Amino acid sequence: MYKNLDKINSPKDLKKLNILEKQELAKEIREYLLEIVSKNGGHLASNLGVVELTIALHSVFNCPEDKIVWDVGHQSYVHKILTGRKEEMKTLRKIDGISGFPKTCESEYDSFDTGHSSTSISVALGMARARDLLKGSNKVIAVIGDGSLTGGMAVEALNDAGSSKTNLIVILNDNEMSISKNVGGIPALLTKIRTKKTYTRSNNCIKRFFNKIPVIGKPIVNFAHIIKRSIKQAVIPNMYFEDIGFTYLGPVDGHNIQELENILYKSQNIEGPILIHVITKKGKGYSMAEENPDKFHGISSFDIKTGEVKGKKQKDYSKKLGEKLVELALQDEKIVAVTAAMKDGTGLKEFADKFPKRFFDVGIAEQHATRFNCRYVSFRIKTGICCIFFISSERI
Numbered sequence: 001m002y003k004n005l006d007k008i009n010s011p012k013d014l015k016k017l018n019i020l021e022k023q024e025l026a027k028e029i030r031e032y033l034l035e036i037v038s039k040n041g042g043h044l045a046s047n048l049g050v051v052e053l054t055i056a057l058h059s060v061f062n063c064p065e066d067k068i069v070w071d072v073g074h075q076s077y078v079h080k081i082l083t084g085r086k087e088e089m090k091t092l093r094k095i096d097g098i099s100g101f102p103k104t105c106e107s108e109y110d111s112f113d114t115g116h117s118s119t120s121i122s123v124a125l126g127m128a129r130a131r132d133l134l135k136g137s138n139k140v141i142a143v144i145g146d147g148s149l150t151g152g153m154a155v156e157a158l159n160d161a162g163s164s165k166t167n168l169i170v171i172l173n174d175n176e177m178s179i180s181k182n183v184g185g186i187p188a189l190l191t192k193i194r195t196k197k198t199y200t201r202s203n204n205c206i207k208r209f210f211n212k213i214p215v216i217g218k219p220i221v222n223f224a225h226i227i228k229r230s231i232k233q234a235v236i237p238n239m240y241f242e243d244i245g246f247t248y249l250g251p252v253d254g255h256n257i258q259e260l261e262n263i264l265y266k267s268q269n270i271e272g273p274i275l276i277h278v279i280t281k282k283g284k285g286y287s288m289a290e291e292n293p294d295k296f297h298g299i300s301s302f303d304i305k306t307g308e309v310k311g312k313k314q315k316d317y318s319k320k321l322g323e324k325l326v327e328l329a330l331q332d333e334k335i336v337a338v339t340a341a342m343k344d345g346t347g348l349k350e351f352a353d354k355f356p357k358r359f360f361d362v363g364i365a366e367q368h369a370t371r372f373n374c375r376y377v378s379f380r381i382k383t384g385i386c387c388i389f390f391i392s393s394e395r396i
């Protein structure tokens with residue numbers, strides 16, 4: 001029995017709750033997620049991380065008219081729970097059970113059939129442009145993780161959306177994790193922005209102060225607005241998102257429902273593409289998952305108290321392959337390994353630990369990895385370097 005959760009059959013019910021009730025609801029949803037995933041298995045850590053974000057999204061927007069596009073579809077459990085599928089979630093990973101990903105045939109609240117990854121901004125931009133042609137007024141929101149943002153398609157879509165002037169909201173769910181620790185220049189940029197958080201706060205305080213001064217207050221604010229960009233550029237080394245045409249909002253605490261709702265309401269009054277930078281903790285609220293987000297990213301049934309996976313752990317092909325690769329790499333220093341953000345899933349952890357200089361995680365970027373791989377293949381002809389290339393093997 002859940003005091004608040006049992007009352008929620010659609011986002012309409014959610015909108016009736018006050019902020020304290022929503023905070024209690026967030027706790028109950030976490031308990032419910034743990035109850036289900038510990039029994040059936042599933043994607044846990046990412047969902048624990050988006051509980052408040054999903055509550056805020058469904059509190060502020062009006063789905064199904066407004067469209068939410070989940071980039072990594074495994075992040076949609078909370079969305080499913082809040083959109084009338086709480087009971088069905090008990091059939092997750094069972095024969096004929098509910099899908100662990102958004103499915104348009106399952107619910108009108110699922111706007112797109114998403115697997116993984118990096119497709120949401122393209123999909124949402126297409127929906128937004130179609131809406132504009134049809135003279136519609138609904139909102140379109142893409143929710144993309146920092147891991148998925150390393151995928152080429154996401155960058156291509158940002159490039160297009162940024163110059164489009166189309167009303168579109170991109171929520172960047174930044175938990176600093178892909179399945180493993182996120183890698184590359186874009187995550188480094190996000191870290192830079194996160195650590196300059198004080199900029200947004202002090203900027204708002206200054207605005208409020210000058211706005212209170214009669215007559216001269218407003219002109220000063222306007223003047224400040226003109227020089228804002230240069231100040232921003234001085235304080236924040238790289239305003240990448242603004243430079244490519246987005247209005248950047250944030251960073252905002254992804255576990256504070258009130259702050260999230262405020263920023264989502266604010267975004268509704270801004271024209272053009274907007275990127276809202278939301279900071280979340282993968283595995284939030286379950287210490288085992290907070291400490292080992294990669295282990296609890298996707299997991300079989302487990303004991304909630306100990307975090308131990310139930311049943312006998314079988315050696316899978318990836319593990320065996322990884323072991324063989326290490327054995328071969330010990331004999332041949334020209335062997336390297338390339339992965340597209342799937343170090344653990346492809347059995348390469350031991351290789352990465354033993355040969356850090358010969359291991360390349362290129363991010364969720366298989367397209368890039370194949371060309372990068374070809375360089376090594378062409379090297380092989382000349383120098384004998386051999387490349388073992390692993391791509392995603394995850395099932396949807």
Ligand SMILES: Cc1ncc(C[n+]2csc(CCOP(=O)(O)OP(=O)(O)O)c2C)c(N)n1
Pocket residue numbers: 046072075116117144145146147148149175177178179282340341342364365366392394
């Ligand atoms: C094209 C592709 N590459 C890699 C994967 C494996 N994969 C699935 S989810 C994921 C991490 C996604 O990270 P993020 O978008 O930050 O979401 P999070 O799980 O952290 O919430 C990865 C690497 C995949 N499914 N598809």
